[in-house]
Amino acid sequence: MAVCCLVYSFASVTAERRRQLYTVVTGIILSGIAATLLKHTVHRIRPYHMYPVIHHLGPGGGWSFPSGHTCDAFALATTISLSFAGRNSSLWLVYWAVLVGVSRVYLGVHYPSDVLGGLSTGCGMAILGYLLVNFYYQPQIKYDTGRP
Template identity: 50%
Template sequence: MHMRDIKYRKLIFILLIILIAAVLLSSVFYRYDSNMVIYINSYRNPTMDWLFLTITNIAGTITYVVATLALLISFIKRLKPIKIQLRAIALAAALSGLLATALKHVIHRVRPQDVYLTIHDLGPGGGWSFPSGHSCDAFVLAAILSLVYPKKRLIIPVYCWAIAVGFSRMYLGVHYPSDILGGVLIGSSMALLAYYICTYKRPKTT
């Protein structure tokens, strides 16, 4: 068996482990993190409310605008390596969004503000709770950019932004910490999958 095929089989195995871990977060460990979201949500103030609402509201927009632009520009660029990089960004966002939506409708986890009366729902947060779609969006973008442009100074600020998005979801009272961790795992794993799909080169047969 070719070494590259072995490498991709290992990748598939790792991705399966990550997805299993994400599901375990939604079913086994979530009972332990309700106190954390209640605690974080209790320390609200008008300035922080505005800040985290802004961070939350632009998260998905940033990711899908970047992904859409990357896809469109990929049809203009002539250099193949650049095309591959741009299409990997678009594919990663699409895979993450689809998987997050599918898991929400399979797992049916109720949001914390609908369970605990002490949580002040600052929104937005409709539908099911696991995984955090906003966290998926933020971390898939951070992860795919770190894979496509590993030496760029942009990576640290993008990851700081992604962490802020995840924290904002707990601060606003619409997600558990395990929802956020699930989003991190799913977004990052889909970025990895998209990157390898786009860069995979089938070995030449002799």
């Protein structure tokens, strides 16, 4: 997904569109890095390993906290909402991200706290990415010294 956004951004005509796409890519990359670092720091096992009565429906590997899928979904929803979409589109993106989080608990591969950790990590890294890209793309102010 991030690669597709980068390719599209180079083909994009306007600097504003390029800034928007860089925001999405930066937010997703930062959230992926943060989620991976947290997973390897916390080392929380998945619910189906802890409780044998939970029959998970799909493969789940590695550590549980935070939920990587939820982290990426909220990072994508947040960056798109901040960069592109209007209020109605943003609401649908949030609904979609919430459904991703609920599905992770339903499938038995995450605890609810893993999903909340993914939500906060994804939103936090998306906002950080938004601020970094917008700081970099600030308009340059030229001061007139009054001299020719």
